[in-house]
Amino acid sequence: MAHSLIRNSIKSLNPKLLSTLSAHRIARHFxxxxxxxxxxxxxxxxxxxxxxxxxxxxxxxxxxxxxxxxxxxxxxxxxxxxxxxxxxxxxxxxxxxxxxxxxxxxxxxxxxxxxxxxxxxxxxxxxxxxxxxxxxxxxxxFTMPLMRLACTALERVPVTRPKILEQLMKKFNQDLVFCRAPDDNDLTSGVHDRQVEKIDPLLGWLESEFGVKPVVYSSFYGGKQDDGLVIAVENLLKKTDDCELAAIDAIAASAHSLTIAIAVVQGKLQIEEAIELIRLEEDLQVDKWGLVEGGHDIDVADLRVQISSPVVFLGLSRNL
CATH class of the missing domain: 3.30.2180.10 (ATP12-like)
Incomplete structure (x- = not known):
């Protein structure tokens, strides 16, 4: 993967976030x-x-x-x-x-x-x-995300790599960035417009990277992507080393998007940009109805750790 791009992602982190990276991890996940x-x-x-x-x-x-x-x-x-x-x-x-x-x-x-x-x-x-x-x-x-990722890369990935690839590709057709809100009513038109603005550039990058235009859909149950795109993404994952696959798997699980995970690892998306896409719909609701203290704010902090940790782990594993 592009090491210089990973380096730029790490440099973009807020220093306060790095100093308290473990502290925000939420115990309810364990x-x-x-x-x-x-x-x-x-x-x-x-x-x-x-x-x-x-x-x-x-x-x-x-x-x-x-x-x-x-x-x-x-x-x-x-x-x-x-x-x-x-x-x-x-x-x-x-x-x-x-x-x-x-x-x-x-x-x-x-x-x-x-x-x-x-x-x-x-x-x-x-x-x-x-x-x-x-x-x-x-x-x-739960305050040791780097320790957990290291154990995953050293032990789980080498033994279960085919299973990890299978699970990642199984969810690819239901990727968050492929799901588009309807634009034919007042309740969802605002979400649709924001998705077009923020997500379409990522879909354009995906098409240029793999040579196949992704399919967008409005069903919560997902759709079917072109076989050429599926094969191209799977081939990319097969070429990853253990640390890269551990990072991609961790980001994809938190983002509900393999596309976002690959874009972050390859440097197409910075950490805050990825978080903005992941939280796009929820943040629109927060803007409209207000933020719930002790709820939305903690979710944001937790997500920031879950996305940042794999990026930092991957960078440190390469001395970047």
Whole structure:
């Protein structure tokens, strides 16, 4: 993908957003608690019978092989016990290929019990900052979007790539940007006009990029895109690396649009432009009826994190 364009997307972020990137993540999207890890080299046990993390004396505190394995439920868990470490730092991987995060003297591991080996020092430091941010009263996985994306790119994407591609393409015909409000009544004509103004340029880019004009429709159930466009988009996804596919998948899930996800990753859309398209209809309602505090404003903050995190993750994974 175009690295310079990704760099421009990252530079466009509000510095205050970056400094509080994890803080806006909304807990309601997550459910279960962490499961137990019985690996002898680990000094920590995650209990599945509560929300606490139990500290266990290590067999050999001096051993560098001691580690902390994040259970699979960390990817979707709620608060997991209390903070059980004092210092967070990064170091080069044992094989010299990549970087790892250390919690005190223990190497952080993925849910599959492999060291969290990151491609760049920049990404390792960013994930270390997420761990450093955690408060004494509890570890909050939902405030670690970069950690979650790293685990996805390292473990889920390589194993389930065909399934991810299948799911992305399955929803492509119902893409948000293809659905057009009717223009024949007063209730929807304003939405239709705004869609023409804001979304048509993106559809024009999609046509120029893949050589096939997309079909717009007014049904909530979606329509059928030209096979040539479907094949072209699928071929693009097949050429992505694991970090790119993880980023596209995450953005598409939040945007309800594979088109927007691809445009963001390729640099066609900046983050705020993407958010404007995603929220186009809702923002029109807010303009008309007013903003609900504690509702619309939190939704916007949450969406900004969900779209920004994959862009930042992808940029940091390339040292951009």
């Amino acid at each position: 459910g279960s608690v962490a499961a137990a890890d019985e690996e002898q080299s680990s000094s920590f046990t995650f209990s599945s019978e509560g929300d606490s993390v139990h500290l266990r004396a290590p067999a050999a505190r001096r051993k560098q092989s001691s580690s902390v394995t994040m259970p699979m439920s960390f990817m979707t868990g709620s608060i997991v016990g209390k903070r059980f470490y004092k210092e967070v730092k990064t170091r080069e991987a044992d094989d010299g290929n990549g970087w790892t995060v250390m919690l005190d003297y223990r190497t952080l591991k993925t849910p599959a019990k492999r060291p969290l080996k990151l491609p760049t020092l920049a990404l390792a430091k960013a994930i270390a900052a997420e761990w450093e941010y955690q408060q004494i009263d509890g570890i909050r996985p």
